[in-house]
Amino acid sequence: MHAAATRSEPLHVSLVAIPEAVVSTLSGIFDVMNAFAMMPLSGLPSQEPPFQVEIVGLKPGPLELASRVPVVVQRSVVEVDDTDIIIVPSILLGPAGWQKGLHPEIVDWFCAMHRRGALLCSACSGIFLLAETGLFDGVDTTVHFGYAHAFSATFPEVPIHPERVLVVSGRHEELITSGASMTWHDLVLYLIARHAGATAAQAVARSFALQWHQDGLAPYIVFEGRKDHGDLAIQAAQEWVATHFSVVNPVEEMIRRTGLSERTFKRRFTSATGSSPIAYVQRLRIEDAKRRLERTEASIDEISWQVGYEEPAFFRRLFKRVTGLPPGAYRRRFKIPDYARQGAREVEV
Incomplete structure (x- = not known):
């Protein structure tokens, strides 16, 4: 594992952009994790930014996301030989659900970076892509509750807990998943607290008016009884x-x-x-x-x-x-x- 807490240089964060990604999650994560470099944070002494955030993908240049809003991919994953934190933002599933094998180069890169000690993180439905690595088999995870059935059908070997906000798993706590939609706030605040300290996480939360979802996601889940059983x-x-x-x-x-x-x-x-x-x-x-x-x-x-x-x-x-x-x-x-x-x-x- 990378000795994140003891390094003087900023941690490299690779924010993954694919055509199925949702722009709001991707841009939100990018801005909040860049807050230390972008704006003064009340209650924090002046310090070097703890993160260097970069948008990565299959190839550099403009990329149209699921909502048809373009972002600029700064580097191809094949150019990234080492990174500390990988985050896959929310992705939009089509009517047919998630199709495996869409991005094999990225999945292989995930595995290579994990072997070198990178944290693998997903926001909301980003776990669909990360789960293709096989690294989450038998590992507790979470996903948007609206995608829970689709995820279980696609990856039956991955235990899923859609009522949980954030799940930190793996031998080195290196497999991190967040639940429904805006729980990317919890994911980012967790990463800031883990690598820059609780005070820094509190300062960012205040500046952006972010809240931890401390009561879990059960209050948000709408019950819809299963009716596709054929009886x-x-x-x-x-x-x-x-x-x-x-x-x-x-x-x-x-x-x-x-x-x-x-x-x-x-x-x-x-x-x-x-x-x-x-x-x-x-x-x-x-x-x-x-x-x-x-x-x-x-x-x-x-x-x-x-x-x-x-x-x-x-x-x-x-x-x-x-x-x-x-x-x-x-x-x-x-x-x-x-x-x-x-x-x-x-x-x-």
Whole structure:
């Protein structure tokens, strides 16, 4: 491994640009990691920039990214013989998902740099490209929760935890992945803290108004029950319960409607959806409660009753277990602020 903390020269950061990359993540990482050279940081003494950030790719020159915005690749990876940190930004998957083998030269370069001690980092869906190295097989990782199923189907040998913000793995903590979208903030702040110190990370966070996602990503995940399983009886039950989850005893009613025995229904439902019937109902109820907390002024006790729970205390415990936040804290975080509501069209729950 590179002796990052003891070196006097800046660490070389290779930010990978490929046509599938998302410009916002790439440019954001570039600017924040260059902050030491670009702007004065309050609370930090004058110091040499700890990072030298460079955009690398297959060949130097203009490159149009997924959003059709061009960036300039500063050097080809074949010209980079040594680097300390490699970061693959978010990439945009097409309707067919991720196609392996699009960039074999870059994947080979990842492996070569890893052997020389480089950290391999991904922001959001960048792990799709990094996973082609095989270095993440059997290694805990994270990815955008919207891409979790696609990632597991493409790389079944890589354990994925989409609810986690940042996962640091590997024998030398050299395999680093961040989760959904803006958790590249956490990735960059982690790298700054690791190599330039906690004070430097705090100074950068203040200057850019960045926040650590310390409560994880569970509050952001929208539950969508799996429906591509092909079991028509279970699919019909799912369609019914999607609009009747708040009734009394919804599981018993689903069983009655399918005509299956209780044991057969529960076995088939769990096999098809990946959730037990009661857990599925609970997730639907909590998802509806989240929307009501975001969009209405109803009390938490009232929302508990509206989604099907007569005991608010149980609802509060369940809500926190599912989302990681108590209902009140969830409302404070996700409710649309008054300044954004002014002049906005109200949407009914």
